[in-house]
Amino acid sequence: MATIAKVTTGASASSALNYALGQDKAMHNDTERWLEEHQLERPDDLKNCRAVAVGGTNGIDPMIAKEQFKAVQQAFNQTQRQNQVRRITQSFADNELNARNPSDWQRANDLGCQLAQQLYPDYQSAVYTHIDGKNHIIHNHIIVSKVNLETGKKMQDTQGHSVDSIRNVNDEIAKEQGWQVIAPVREHQSQAEHDLTKKGEYSYMHDLRSRIDTVMQDTSICDFKTFSAALAKSGVNVSIRGQNVSYAFLDANNKQRRARGKRLGTDYDKETILHELERRTRERTAQQLDREDQGRANELVRDTKQADTETTRTDTALEQRERQAQSRKPRIDQLRNAVKPIADHLQHFT
Template identity: 35%
Template sequence: MATTHIKRSASASRLVNYAEKRAVLKDGLNLDVDYAKSQFKQVREVYGNQGKTQAYASRISFSPKEFDPTNEDDQQKALDIAKEVYQKTYPNQQVALYEHADTDALHIHAVIGAIDLETGKKMHGNWQEYREKLVHNTDEIVQKHGLEVTYADPARYEKRSMAEIKMQDRGQPTWKDQIRQAVDSTMSNPLIRDFQTFRDDLKQKAIDVWERGKDLTYQLTGTNYKARGKKLGTAYEKGAIYNELERRTRDQQRTISRDAKRRTKPLQRADKDRQSKDNRRTAKDKQRPTGQQQHVENPKRQPKPDRSRDYGPSR
């Protein structure tokens, strides 16, 4: 089973210095890992995009039950798997990989350059989405290699007081659980794509929600029971909710754009065929001698002769 982690850093060189010291193996993506610091700096200078965030520190750690830190074959295999994960997740970033074997678990430190090599722009912090993408790709790839996937720890997403834990042990739901369940139900509906719809749906579940500074506040309608998102857990914080709603909106827009392109393809093909025929006809007309008629008209029909004089009057 592999676990993952990612956070921002103001110094790529500091991350490299730390990771390189104890590395038993190292590798790189879109850079020469032996010159990682200078190449990170070079890209920042080329794109003129210095800023506060230079890189992202990430880590993949493997279970001791799957890889032996002292086994060289296991060390190479773990590094290859990590490289595959980061190649899929950050194909346009510089990534320096350093494997450590100084604990019970083999783990790979990744220093990810902040700048996208295709666009020249920086990754900007939708942290839940970044982490979920990294976890998803890690699970997919380790499973392909016959390893166990990572199981989410609910404690990371739900924060509970000691009183809540005791009530949970007694099988007694709390008012915070009521809010969590309502939010989970609302967010499970893929049609919820903006904050107003999110708020309206919760209102029908007897939950009021509003923005307050950097977080959201939830309240049981008609009571004094209310809590900030960070008190309920990371999945209920303002950033997590907004990031998910924005992701759904982007996905919907991409779907609409893709469908529109699919619908216009037959029309574009017909227009192209018609234009091609017109071009061929024009080219053929240009090849004809000047003055030659392009179309022969039907000869004018002559009137029938009057034969009544030859045969006498009709009876």
Template identity: 30%
Template sequence: MAYTRVTRTANGRGALMYAAGHTKGHNGHEQRNAMVGYVNLLPGVDPADQMQTRWNKARKNHTTQVLRIVQSFSKNELNPDNPEDILTANMIGQEFVQKHYPNRQAMVFTQIDGKSGLVHNHVIISDTDLIASKGCTKDQYYFPKIMEWTNEIAGQYMELDFGDKTEDKTTQTERHKREVGEYVWKDDLKSRITESMQVSETEEDWISNLTKYGVNVEVHDSKKRGKYYTYELMDTSKFPDGKKIPANLKSRSYKLGTRYDAEEIESYFLKKEQELQKQKAVQREVPEEKVRRQEPRTKLQEQEPVSPAPKPVHRVKQKPAQKPVARPAMPKPKVPAQTTNIVRLMGEDDIDDMTDVVDEPVSRDDTDWMALALERKMRQDAKKNREKTQERLNTVRKDASYMTRLRSSDVVARIRNVQREDDNSPDL
């Protein structure tokens, strides 16, 4: 189903006279209308006079007299050469008025005299109802709603032909101007949009580049249509000299055709981005392949084999020189009394010093078994004392961490207990 336009006019009589047409139709047709239908009007009486009585009852600020709706049918829906299809079109127009514009006077003019030769209706509806003398509601003026209502009625008579989406939409007037070589501002707008797309890599670039081409664009998002653009031609330098420039040079993207709508433009830049990525990938791969295949060996590489790199040597960080520690003289094996001469450890520093002493090798004769036994004994005693001292230090540290929770008497008692243990412990 195709719809051309919906208009409101203050000259209802003129609209009725134009639609009725008492002369030949367009393109040499003998008559203008193939069929005329009446809704709440008497045939044979001037419809303008009948509607005038109602227009006179409307308020003074109610200037709109009639609503003009054009309904067009494709040849797959209604055949202009079949009289029955012409009758069907007229019945669709009358039922449309009766259901969605009740209590209003209307005329339905069914014609086939256009350049395309399609069956179409000119429905002229009075904007003043018969009961309250009020105008139409917002829905009755709203173009998408009128399309929906027409499809609803026409779908009961035929299978609707919505056709393929048109890439480039043009009106009859625009096509006629093209044929005679006149300037069409929408064609100028479309060419600027296309040129801007060709020099842009992304949608964002394209939107910013449009201003350089004399076009302003607004991005919209609606629940019904989704995302779409509103284009405005800002550069009017191509208008012929002396020709009046229209005040409104705006057009929505879906009215220009799918080629200029948001969905098609997003798809265009997505494909463009994918192609650029493929080209970059090829440019990265080809040089690497050439280097792999054509990389010659140098003479130095052919004559002298490359020796493996030496393994890194990990150097141990040396401690700063310490003062020499006096070593105790090793007791002679025949003097057993010296075996009890063991130093008693008082803290961690003493343990470390003693460990350094006993851990260092002692020069001795391998046959001196008594010296070996004494050294082993000293090592064992030092280890035990170191562990015991460490235990005591841990106890003191633990007690210190809880010092804030202990009473002074408890602290004194703990210290005395440790001292008693020291007094009772055997000498080292």
């Protein structure tokens, strides 16, 4: 079925769009070789991109979406480098859309654009379709600018409500395609925990998830060491054991508790946590490169202005000398005219 794999907030629109387009970036998981083995070629205009199909809403050209997003941000004075975009990862089952069929690449992109248009009719969206996942499953990276085109106001984040709304619309699109719709599983809840939650009583599993969620909401945490240190301040010790991650803490009743990530749910297992931290590291690096590029650009502008100023000064000095020379010329001509009769007379006298 078509699923919403992840919904996150991006601090920088530029970084999110750069990653999704992946211009001049190598594909992951040996996808280049996989394409050759299956005699598949990317579209000519995307030969050097990770994306194999692109699209957008509200007039967005995904190849220049950075400039278009930025223009609207500047028009409404919404240029702060925080919470600029919403990122949605939409994935398709192999029996729905097959990565070995290039026509399905564009079909997936069209469905991503449909989802973005229905969810955010008053916002700019760019959609990038990838096939370079571990099992070459077709998936979309949908990047939505948070600036409303009509009001100029910023989109408000109510994370749980947003995810539910996105999944509901996605399910409706899947039904239209005749695909099976299965409720997503975010957490594993035992019957005992379910009963406690239903009664409104304390659940140490719910407590543990809340502590992890609070730490992960800090987008400056982008490596496992920082993640571990932040959790430790919340009273949770985290460790990686083989393919699993394990959490241990004292619950509200001062009882030692331990749980594996998989027991808490897929959002808390080793693969999901490390993948999110790696993504943040890539975005942080891209932001740093953006800042360095901007710094170099500003320095170049300053140098150009300084050179222009020096050239102007030189031109002004030359013009001044020329005016002085021009002002002396009439006096020289007058002297010549005065001296000439005397010279002629002396020559005649001689």
